[in-house]
Amino acid sequence: MTTAQQRGATAEAGDRSAARLEMKRTGAEPGHVDGGWWPHSTDLVAELPALAAALEHRLGPVSRVTYHLDTWAPAERKVREGDRTVRLEGFRATDPHTIMVLGADSRRVSLLVVPPEVSESTARAVLLGAADATTATVAEILAGNGVPEWR
Template identity: 50%
Template structure:
């Protein structure tokens, strides 16, 4: 039986790349207030439905979120929640009809205000193609050193066993 939840009317912390942006690894960033997916998703899905259309499924990392329901009913529609250990722990993917998908960087709820804001703004830049790992490192704290992101081609070379000249 799906859990029925009405969207809250709080302040959603979400930033999306503008339409027509270079796709990169993520389509934007979301900063939930807790690790309780059933509590946090309704408001997010209500907003994303305006951009995405009907939302049918959300995938997430099983180890990152509190255990919860496998289905939610939001605005009269059933949404499947599917957890995977293989999904990057710093993302959720929202899928609608016809293979329309959005991948969002998840800023940890415990991030400092300045670090959370910085992660939201960076991930949603039109030209951002940073890897999920580079973006996820942004939540370490306002004063944490953030490595300079490598261009995507260089990162692929490094990850495939290549070596940059130092």
């Protein structure tokens, strides 16, 4: 079993139908994030189906996503995801490099978001850093891998 399979759902760089996601192992030391996600774009509505599918085993059906307003393209406040409605809540006080995904029963994960334009090798390093048993901050994980502030 590979590390990616042990940690969470991942996808090859060219496969847009699956989320490029690395999660901390269940029971890992809590930190600032529960894993990392490398979306293909800043269109949260377009990225949501793959992310929701990848997180369903951990959260159940996704009910809400909170994000930084200036990081993502404008989005409707409610979107249909399969047979349910997902609330998208944008805030400016949220870290621009994170999103919070909540399941229908209030389980949640905080994800470090790698900017879509980052190279694959850098993104993979950041994803592994976010999924590692670390208590490093989002800024420390990004800076440690040479990713500049995303504003």
